[in-house]
Amino acid sequence: MALAGAAPGLLATEIVGRVNLGLLLCAALGVVSLYTSVRYDRRCSHEVDPEARRIRTRHEEQAAAAATAAQERAAGRRWSGW
């Protein structure tokens, strides 16, 4: 796109028949972005998601432990009060 502003002549170079460099670059941009998105998604689901799941599970366990502890404390208080 920067090229389109800077060098319109270059982009109009015709490669195959009437298909010029600009059109090919547009197509290339589309293909590259699609490829990148697939790679990004794959990579996220392989590397980031398991990590996130691990952290989330740990967090939930901690929260559950804290809740149990609070319950036990409450129970303890009740016993000591009695």
Add this chain to the structure above:
Amino acid sequence: MNRLLLADAGPAGPAAAGQSTHTAVLIAFLVFVCVSLLLCVMVGPDKDEVADFYTANRTLTPLQNGLALSGDYISAATMLGTTGIIALSGFNGIMLDVSTALALSTLLVLAGPLRNAGRYTLGDIFALRAPGRAPRLAASVATLAVSIPFLVVQLSGAGAATAMLLGLTSAGAQQICIVLIGVLMVAYTLAGGMKGTSLMQIAKVVLTTATLAVTTLCVLGHFHWSPSELLSAAAQGSGHPATYLRSTSQFGVTASGPLNIAGLHLTVVLGAACMPHMIMRINATSDGATARRSTRYALGTVGVYSILLAVLGLGAAALVGGQAISAVNPNGQASLLLLAGTLAGGPSTTAGLTLMTAVACTVFVTVLAVVAGITLSAAASLAHDVHAHAVRRGHLTEAKEVRTVRWAALLFGVVGILLAVEAQGYNVQFLSMLAVAVAASAVLPALVCSLFWRGYNRTGLLWSVYGGAALTIGLQLISPTVSGGPGTLFPTHDFAWSPLQSVGLVSIPASFLLGWAGSVRGQRREETRNRADHDDRVDHDAVELRVLTGADAD
């Protein structure tokens, strides 16, 4: 040969299409409306649960959601506008087409965190770093500032297109068409909720892709499957063969000069995917990973669309001719329909008639499905952000909230219909760009900062949302796209003091800056206020945990 074709294609538009076309189109419309309304009522939410109405209980699979997302993304304005721009401006139009597809990459990066952090609406995400009523109101204002212009431009365009397809040209007929489409849109939203509109979108995407693919094959077959034959015919037909296939500094009536074109692309790439109805759709996925997967599918579908639309735009330039297209509408909105009227032997043969009817239906369905999605997100924002959280501070029962959504959808629909009817006869094309620009400069900065910046606070959020929206709308009003030229809203007045046609170039960075400045100021004020109220303090660690992993999300 090209001359001959042109001479042929000139009068053979819908103007010359006979009574049989109109009857066929009308029957197809009615059948479609009945079937889809029935479908909506059948799958619609039967219990008054908020999650059911807003997100279909998150039961849609990634593929279904991806298809629905691409359906939300390809609006009638995109479909007709892109073909028109490609038909009229050639290479620049194709670049815009590519930008439109690229915009979903922005959403791809945001999708996972957005879903992890969000619940239903934009306000739920704003509330992450800035709890309270004002940010909720700001979210609703931003949603409406994007949705209303977008709805008006879709409805008024759709009214004109439908009236043209039915062979009616008077202003009154166009207004009746607008009202009818608007009523249908509200009916879909009320009856179907998120599930109904999703199913509509999926059906629409399948139908549209099939129809457009067949039309594209017809175009390619017409030019003996040779791209360069198509390109040279398109360049000939456009009326300016020397510049058609090159990047030029003039972009129809939309933008001129490299800076304006760069601004246009920036706005589209950053804004087009951050529309509130897209965000609501992201929140209908079951978790962050699914949201990302859905966006990937949507990116693939939109990529296919872009290729189809590019070929169709070129085909329209080649077969209908630039002159005939801009004679109907200077923005080229009619090009797709004109092209369909000339393919496969024209409306006089069975094949041509079927094709023409199918394309007409496609346009009609696209409009209906997208406006229903917009209505749903705007109504959800009014009910969830304004009524449930800003007014009642979160103390509203689910049944009541669903009732509010229904009323809000009705209200929003009526306002949209009235505005669109009023706007009939004016050139409101700039509203579509305005909606995208507001999304890019009011919604996107607030989203990005809310998700990823710990220092963001209430003052920063309010400054960037209101500042970004006001700056965009203000700059757009004094830009050359609104007044002082042919093809603008006020061609006879001239108050275009600003040379910027695409305001995103200024307003997007400005909104980020405002967000930063506001956050710094808010931080300082917080410190001087001696940390009086601890209730409002945001636990940034918890927010970060939630954004990155989806812990405690629902």
